[in-house]
Amino acid sequence: MSLVQQPVGIIHTPYQQKFAIPRQPGLVNSAVGIIQFLPQFSDPNMLRDIEQFSHLWLIFQFHQTTEQGWSPLVRPPRLGGNKKTGVFATRSPFRPNNMGLSVVEFVKVVYQQGKLALHVRGMDLLDGTPILDIKPYVPYADALHAAKGGFAHSPPELMSVNFSALAKQQILHFSTQYPELQTLITEVLAQDPRPAYRTDSELDRVYAMSLYNLNIQWRVIDGCCQVQDIQKSA
Structure with a gap:
């Protein structure tokens, strides 16, 4: 069985290369991204009432890692880059289906001359990343306060x-x-x-x-x- 995913849009961000992109979303709040929807998805009705949600989930494709393949074991930066962990126990971009999930802050919707754009803040995405889907972040269901964070149980120390x-x-x-x-x-x-x-x-x-x-x-x-x-x- 094979599945074909079609991007609904492309996000433009300040990050022009993988190096220096935050390792998690929400760590660099001043980073603003603009999702430009593809022509067939430029219907503003698709975003009706989205402003009621302060945050959104972005499902995206790690488009620059596809050709590099994947491995069942990866080396998470939080573990010093020298300990291997199962790929499904990490957020590594080198995955079987090279899909990612990030929560971002909603900023605004812009619709001009038939072109639809969604502005967000705090993303950890490379410029040009294909966006596969967008879903509202629902606090009572998505924020599980008793959840365990494994080796990423706390934010990294800041320099x-x-x-x-x-x-x-x-x-x-x-x-x-x-x-x-x-x-x-x-x-x-x-x-x-x-x-x-x-x-x-x-x-x-x-x-x-x-x-x-x-x-x-x-x-x-x-x-x-x-x-x-x-x-x-x-």
Whole structure:
């Protein structure tokens, strides 16, 4: 038996690469995404009354991992990247059916010139991710306060983030186009997006990530992320 899933839309987010995407939704609240519905699903009646719900479930496809296949055992970052766990006991993107589930905050619906868009906040999705379905988040049923979280029982510890004098000037330069840029960078880096498994040779490494059309470079100095340079991507 085979099933064919058709995306209802594509989400556009600040995250241009897998590296530095938050490992869970809701950790970077300043990240705003826009779901652009495909023409055959651009009927605003599909979203009637959705504003009654503060949060939504997004069912999506890990579209960039499909060709890489999957494994029954994976290495979760929360376990340091060196312990194997069953794929169905994790949220790894390398899955048999490469489908994901994320809860996001509803922002607004926009319908202009026959095009339908849904704005959301706090997603952990790569730019261009296909959205397969959208469902309302129902607090009394979806928030189970007695549930156990296994190895992910609590949020990760946050790192402090500061900006060099040059980076501050660059943020000011881009502030018209990206008014929440400093908050976004801070919230992303506070999650410590570095690989879970690191060697001593990487202690002085300069890291880079892409947000929007910007390349952000930073280092970790004495346990603090220091943003050093922000440039438009080539």
